[in-house]
Structure formats: C-alpha cells, structure tokens
Amino acid sequence: MKISTMINTLLQAQADPKHLEELGYDGLFTNESKHDPFLLAAVTADRTSKVEIMTYIAVAFARTPMVVAHSAHDVNSLSKGRFTLGLGSQIKPHITRRFSMPWSHPAPRMKEFIRALHAIWDCWYDDKPLKFEGEFYTHTLTSPMFVPEDKEFGRPQITLAAVGPEMTKVAAEVADGLLCHSFTTERYLREVTAPTIQRVLAENGRAREKFRLVGMPYIAMGETDEALEKAIVAVKRTIAFYASTPAYKPVLDLHGWGDIQPEMLRLSKLGRWQEMGTLLTDDILNSFCVVGNAAACAREINRRFTGLFDLTCGYTSGEPGLPVEVLSQLRQLR
Numbered sequence: 001m002k003i004s005t006m007i008n009t010l011l012q013a014q015a016d017p018k019h020l021e022e023l024g025y026d027g028l029f030t031n032e033s034k035h036d037p038f039l040l041a042a043v044t045a046d047r048t049s050k051v052e053i054m055t056y057i058a059v060a061f062a063r064t065p066m067v068v069a070h071s072a073h074d075v076n077s078l079s080k081g082r083f084t085l086g087l088g089s090q091i092k093p094h095i096t097r098r099f100s101m102p103w104s105h106p107a108p109r110m111k112e113f114i115r116a117l118h119a120i121w122d123c124w125y126d127d128k129p130l131k132f133e134g135e136f137y138t139h140t141l142t143s144p145m146f147v148p149e150d151k152e153f154g155r156p157q158i159t160l161a162a163v164g165p166e167m168t169k170v171a172a173e174v175a176d177g178l179l180c181h182s183f184t185t186e187r188y189l190r191e192v193t194a195p196t197i198q199r200v201l202a203e204n205g206r207a208r209e210k211f212r213l214v215g216m217p218y219i220a221m222g223e224t225d226e227a228l229e230k231a232i233v234a235v236k237r238t239i240a241f242y243a244s245t246p247a248y249k250p251v252l253d254l255h256g257w258g259d260i261q262p263e264m265l266r267l268s269k270l271g272r273w274q275e276m277g278t279l280l281t282d283d284i285l286n287s288f289c290v291v292g293n294a295a296a297c298a299r300e301i302n303r304r305f306t307g308l309f310d311l312t313c314g315y316t317s318g319e320p321g322l323p324v325e326v327l328s329q330l331r332q333l334r
C-alpha cells in the first residue's frame with residue numbers, strides 16, 4: 001500500500017511539494033474545493049520529480065470532456081507522465097447552482113464523459129479521426145492547430161470517485177481505478193465496493209491487478225488527550241456533514257444507522273453544524289475513522305486497508321491529508 005497526502009492551497013503547492021516528496025510520500029493529491037485542482041497539480045508537478053500527482057477530485061460535470069482532456073494532458077506533460085486524472089461527479093445542487101452546469105443521469109453521463117475523453121485522446125495520441133457522438137457529449141470537430149505537440153508521455157490514467165453501486169460499476173467498466181470517498185467504512189468496502197469492482201471487472205475481461213483502489217480514511221489523531229478530543233470533534237463534524245447527503249445513505253444503511261440521515265439533513269438545512277457532530281455515537285465514529293495517537297492510527301490504517309487500498313491518503317481535522325507523523329509510523333510497518 002502506497003501513501004499519499006493532499007495539497008490543499010496554492011501556498012502549499014508553491015512551498016511544500018519538494019519537501020513532502022523528500023519525506024517519502026508516494027503521491028500528492030489536489031482537490032476541487034477552494035482552488036482549481038489542475039492549477040494546484042501543475043504547480044506541484046513543477047516542484048517535484050518522482051511522486052505521482054493526482055486530482056482527488058476534479059469535478060467532471062463542471063467542465064466538458066475537451067476542457068478536461070487539455071488540462072489533464074498539460075499536467076501529465078509537465079510532470080513527465082506522473083499525473084493521474086481523478087474525476088468525480090459531485091451532487092446535483094453543486095453542479096446546477098454552484099457551477100451552473102446541466103445535471104442528469106450521473107452514472108451514464110460519467111461513463112460517456114470518460115469515453116469521450118478517450119476518443120479525444122485517441123485522436124491526439126493515435127491519429128484517429130475525432131468522431132464521438134453520444135447522448136450527452138459530442139466531439140466531432142478539430143484540426144492540427146488544436147492538437148498538442150508534446151505527446152511523448154501519452155494519456156494519463158483515469159480514476160473515478162464513487163460511493164454507490166452505479167458509479168462504482170462505471171469505474172470498473174471504463175476507468176483505471178476507484179477513488180473511495182472518505183465517507184465509507186471497512187465493512188462497506190469489503191462487503192459492497194470490492195465485490196462490485198471484482199464482478200464488473202471480470203464481466204468486462206479486465207484484470208484486477210491493473211485496477212487501483214485509492215482511499216482517504218478519516219483520521220482523528222492527537223498525542224495528548226486534549227489534542228485527540230479536539231481532533232475527534234472536528235472529524236465528527238465532517239462525518240456528520242456527509243451523513244446528511246441522501247446519496248451516501250447506503251453506507252449508513254449497511255450498518256443499521258440509516259435513520260440518522262434525515263435528521264442530519266434537517267439540521268444541515270438549519271445550519272446547526274456543531275450539533276450534528278454531537279449526535280454521532282462512538283460506534284459510528286470508530287467505523288468511519290481511525291482514532292488515537294500517530295502510532296495507533298498507523299496500525300489501524302495498516303490493519304484495515306492493507307490488501308484493500310493500493311494507495312491511501314487521509315482526512316484529518318477538517319482537511320484532506322495524511323499527517324507526516326502517521327507517514328513515519330506507516331513506513332515502519334511496511
């Protein structure tokens with residue numbers, strides 16, 4: 001299991017990547033929250049030479065396949081082939097009200113989005129005619145002046161974020177890996193996600209060895225009781241936020257906790273974020289999150305996810321990323 005962390009801001013992207021690479025992280029992720037994930041990835045690529053760089057995630061439906069094809073190509077070229085395109089669908093309110101883009105049939109649309117990407121890259125890298133006509137996307141016009149010339153590193157791999165079964169199936173059908181949402185549990189991964197991936201890969205004649213599962217478990221870490229309690233409060237608030245999302249209810253249902261989702265949604269609409277976190281039981285916390293000092297968190301990540309995740313990051317204290325203290329402990333367990 002390889003280990004990654006997250007670059008969350010432009011300041012981090014300018015200052016931290018080389019140091020993080022030297023510390024021994026195998027990958028550096030960027031995300032779409034406060035900044036453009038491709039810009040963060042490009043700055044990170046320019047300051048590193050070995051680590052894998054991945055968008056975890058870039059919101060696909062906020063863009064068109066052609067726009068993503070160019071952005072992903074440019075970062076992959078800049079990084080000399082070290083870039084992996086991580087895509088996600090987001091949810092309808094964000095696509096329609098934050099990005100002002102169309103929303104419909106997310107799983108079929110995502111499958112077509114990725115196939116359109118490959119059709120564009122087939123044109124660029126394999127000199128095939130650009131002729132993609134789908135239900136949601138059409139790409140049939142190009143000319144040599146629009147085709148990148150720096151093609152020696154080829155197309156990036158594509159990973160896809162999913163929680164539910166339909167998007168998980170899409171990942172196994174057309175992507176090179178699955179980005180597991182932090183709002184999942186070891187039980188859900190082993191009983192639902194991994195079997196779905198294995199079945200769909202087999203149905204499509206694809207090898208599991210060439211498909212990656214990438215994870216980002218919640219981490220509540222503290223070396224003192226006071227620090228640990230503060231971390232637990234922050235992580236509970238984050239878990240509660242995602243528990244309010246109807247699309248993620250199947251994870252709760254598997255454990256028999258589905259009844260909390262409507263209440264979390266009600267409180268979220270009232271803006272009662274702090275109260276939401278206090279409603280989570282210790283069982284819920286410990287199923288979604290590894291808890292303890294750095295050594296304990298590393299042991300639990302190793303126990304839960306070795307052999308399941310091929311690459312893991314973390315989500316701690318309200319921000320994605322795997323603390324260097326946990327990295328150090330995990331390296332000792334390799």
